[in-house]
Amino acid sequence: MTHQSYAASPIKRSRATRADMEERAAFMIDYAKRCGPVTVRGLYYQCEVHGLPGIDKTEAGYDKVQRQVLSLRRQGRMSYDWIADATRWMLKPHSFDGAKAAIAAAEASYHKDLWIDADSCCEIWCEKDAISGVILPVTELYDVPLMVTRGFSSETFCFEAIAAREHDRRPYHVYYLGDFDRAGRDAARSLRDKLNRFASEKDVSVVFEQIAVDVAQINAFKLPTREPKRKSPADRAWPYDFACELDALPPDTMRDIVEEAINRHLPAHRLNILKTAEASERAFLKSWASAALKPGAS
Numbered sequence: 001m002t003h004q005s006y007a008a009s010p011i012k013r014s015r016a017t018r019a020d021m022e023e024r025a026a027f028m029i030d031y032a033k034r035c036g037p038v039t040v041r042g043l044y045y046q047c048e049v050h051g052l053p054g055i056d057k058t059e060a061g062y063d064k065v066q067r068q069v070l071s072l073r074r075q076g077r078m079s080y081d082w083i084a085d086a087t088r089w090m091l092k093p094h095s096f097d098g099a100k101a102a103i104a105a106a107e108a109s110y111h112k113d114l115w116i117d118a119d120s121c122c123e124i125w126c127e128k129d130a131i132s133g134v135i136l137p138v139t140e141l142y143d144v145p146l147m148v149t150r151g152f153s154s155e156t157f158c159f160e161a162i163a164a165r166e167h168d169r170r171p172y173h174v175y176y177l178g179d180f181d182r183a184g185r186d187a188a189r190s191l192r193d194k195l196n197r198f199a200s201e202k203d204v205s206v207v208f209e210q211i212a213v214d215v216a217q218i219n220a221f222k223l224p225t226r227e228p229k230r231k232s233p234a235d236r237a238w239p240y241d242f243a244c245e246l247d248a249l250p251p252d253t254m255r256d257i258v259e260e261a262i263n264r265h266l267p268a269h270r271l272n273i274l275k276t277a278e279a280s281e282r283a284f285l286k287s288w289a290s291a292a293l294k295p296g297a298s
Contacts, residue, residue: 016053016054016064020053020054021068023052024047024052024053024054024055024064024065024068025072027046028047028069028078029072031046032079032082032083033078033079033082035250035251036079036081036082036084036251037083037251038082038134039130039131039134039251040062040065040066040083040085041062041130041247042134042248042249042251043065043069043083044061044062044065044247045224045245045247045248046250047061047065048061049222057224057226069083084130084133084251085133103289104289106285106289107286107289110278110282110285111143111278112274112275112277112278112281114142114143114266114274115143118265118266119170119171119265120172120173120265121165121168121171121172122172122173122174122175122261122262122264122265123144123145123147123173123174123175124139124145124147124177124262125147125148125149125153125174125175125176125177125191126146126147126148126149126176126177126178127149127150127176127177127178127179127184127188127246128178128179128246128247129150130247131177131247131254132146134254134255135177135254135255135258137255138255138258138259138262139258139262141271142259142262142271144262149187149191151183151187152186152191153190153194158191158195159198161174161195161198162195162198162199162201162202162204162206163198163202165202165204165206166202166203166204171206171207172204172205172207173206173207173209173264173265174191174195174206174207174209175210175211175261176188176191176192176208176209176210177211177212177213177246177254178210178212178213178246179213179243179244179246180213180214180215180218180243180244180246181228181229181238181243181244182229182234182235182237182243183229184246186234188210191208192208195208209261211257211258211261212249212254212257213245213248215240217249218244218248221249221250221253223244223248224248225242225243225248226243226244226245227241227242227243228241228242228243229243
């Protein structure tokens with residue numbers, strides 16, 4: 001199946017001039033500020049689509065963006081908060097300097113269960129670690145679990161996801177985001193099959209849907225594509241003459257896609273009502289904490 005390519009054609013260029021570098025910098029700073037958090041690869045795709053000097057559809061083009069982003073961050077010209085990277089993380093128990101700090105932390109971190117009265121529940125599953133930082137602001141706002149598979153999901157990860165819903169009779173919707181290529185589609189199919197198998201064993205009603213990235217989105221948003229891999233027999237069976245990475249979706253668009261899926265179960269107006277209730281309950285906790293911490297309080 002053929003596809004029209006929207007990306008700029010690779011052009012051999014001489015070493016970037018100071019003006020070229022500054023043009024790239026201005027674009028990357030502006031885009032990351034407006035649309036962040038965005039992955040470095042997502043920023044690279046935007047540079048490519050917008051025809052920035054010296055940025056072509058090659059890994060060398062990506063490397064240029066990666067190096068310049070690092071330089072801009074170290075220079076203080078690009079905020080570290082604008083770039084998403086969830087590939088490094090730390091595990092540590094919560095600890096506090098006394099009861100006062102623990103009570104204050106409990107009050108500040110209180111979140112109402114927004115889904116306790118909902119007719120259904122949902123989760124967002126994502127193929128890539130780095131992308132999780134892009135969509136986390138939406139899943140956090142709606143109190144929705146964000147599950148990162150890092151490619152193919154393990155049996156244990158899928159089993160535990162279903163086991164957590166075993167005593168919940170509501171329909172369980174899984175919305176998945178992954179690359180549009182042979183490996184990405186195989187990973188999505190594997191995840192769907194594992195979830196369905198465990199759901200059947202546990203009598204859980206699971207509904208799986210891949211919400212990004214697909215052919216319709218590639219065409220609608222004119223996403224940059226790449227040549228598909230053709231190394232293995234499985235690769236050669238891929239029916240398209242193009243592939244597309246999830247990172248090619250603009251971050252705002254990706255967040256909109258995720259929010260639209262969540263809104264099928266928890267509309268925005270319902271969220272506002274629940275957030276108002278949450279604020280009231282947090283204020284009560286703050287008042288209680290203040291009283292409990294007064295000298296002489298029993």
